[in-house]
Amino acid sequence: MEQGRSQQLFEQAQRVIPGGVNSPVRSFRAVEGTPPFIARGAGAHVWDVDGNEYIDYLGSWGPLALGHAHPAVVEAVQRAAADGTSFGAPVEQEVELAEMICAALPSVELVRLVNSGTEACMTALRLARAYTGRSKIVKFAGNYHGHADGLLVAAGSGALTHGIPTSAGVPESYAAETLIATFNDIASVEGLFEAWPEDIAAVIVEPIAGNMGVVPPADGFLEGLRQVTETRGALLIFDEVITGFRVAYGGAQTLFGITPDITTMGKIIGGGLPVGAYGGRNEVMQQVAPLGPMYQAGTLSGNPLAVAAGVATLTELQRPGVYEQLESTGIRLIDGVNAAFARAEVPSTVNRVASMFTGFFNAGPVSALAEVEQSDTAAYGRYMHALLERGVYIAPSQFEAGFVSIAHTDADIDRTIVAVGDALAAL
Ligand SMILES: Cc1ncc(COP(=O)(O)O)c(CN[C@@H](CN)CCC(=O)O)c1O
Secondary structure, rough: OOHHHHHHHHHHHHOHHHOOOHHHHHHOOOOOOOOOEEEEEEEEEEEOOOOOOEEOOOHHHOOOOOOOOOOOHHHHHHHHHHHHOOOOOHHHHHHHHHHHHHHHOOOOOOOEEEHHHHHHHHHHHHHHHHOOOOOOOEEEOOOOOOOOOHOOOOOOHHHHOOOOOOOOOHHHHOOOEEEOOOOOOHHHHHHHHHHHOOEEEEEEEEEEEEEOOOOOOOOOOHHHHHHHHHHHHOOOEEEOOOOOOOOOOOOHHHHHHOOOOEEEOOOOHOOOOEEEEHHHHHHOOOOEEOOOEEEEOOOOOHEEEEEHHHHHHHHHOOOHHHHHHHHHHHHHHHHHHHHHHHHOOOOOEEEEEEEEEOOOOOOOOOOOOOHOOOOOOOHHHHHHHHHHHHOEEEOOOOOEEOOOOOOHHHHHHHHHHHEEEEEHHHO
């Protein structure tokens, strides 16, 4: 596969950017090789600077439920840009996006827009601590909630991929406020509340784990979290940065019928531009400045271009049949992938919820981080490159989610399934 221009750009990038990338997982360090530098995208396809075309299952790590360069999104951003890019003052589009989010999520009566999922999750912790007056937070090993200090403890995603689940530079005093539980093990959470009965401000969870690869919640797990937090006077934070508007228009909380106290969002609500958000019921959100004593701010929060992209995206996702299409595309893909792995007699487990999925090089089941960590990541890396050479782009890490969009056609899926069979034969 021709990669001359990508290699040249990667060398140039590494002279001025750490690892040559602005987010570690893009570096391909976990799977070796040179990351293709992408020139453009359209629908379900991207082209790199060497002219190689790929069917894209990264979708920018989740924001692109509509695919690349959807006309409604491009037009909304172009129109907004023509009137100015930022004012540092309220604009109408911010109200529209906030109203759409509150209408989609009954648990969210007030929502604050920020610039990333990290900001949303970082602030959600501060809000929970302000509301409860407590200092400890419970998170799950392998869950990733962005790179705020207190959350880079036993983190998933790129931290897990690069073997630094607890980052250097996080003072022990910060890390000590973060208690680690085991995803899908409610007893591990109850044990922490036994040990810290009056100290835990909140439990934060990816309701469907995406950052250890996709691992769905076990039956009763989310209900158990809701119950134990209510009983113990702690808040339940659903980190729906991936799952929000992904697995259903109302996110995982409507899919599973659980009402969290705070929800964090990102990715899809910005349609590929930088938007994050945190929200919850009035009583909790009254803490947020300028209403209350918990401070959070941002020069570009609610940026007109970003919220225009978000409004255009959610508008398209409201169209009848969208989520049924995402579901049927996900089923077609995974049925084909499973059949290809079975024909090749390669042990694998594919976990899928709606249009998010991960194929593990692992005989399975894969329902806990300890099982995820048994996966053959070297085989995954070879598979990922074999697919790339056959025009299919999947996550350059075993510990990430893949996505289909409304732009993925049956022809794309069928071509992908052929490429999977050929890639497995070449391993
Ligand atoms: C559940 C969840 N919560 C929070 C975040 C942080 O969002 P950002 O700050 O990257 O916008 C993320 C970010 N996801 C990763 C990939 N799984 C972003 C990709 C990257 O780090 O480059 C997330 O998945």
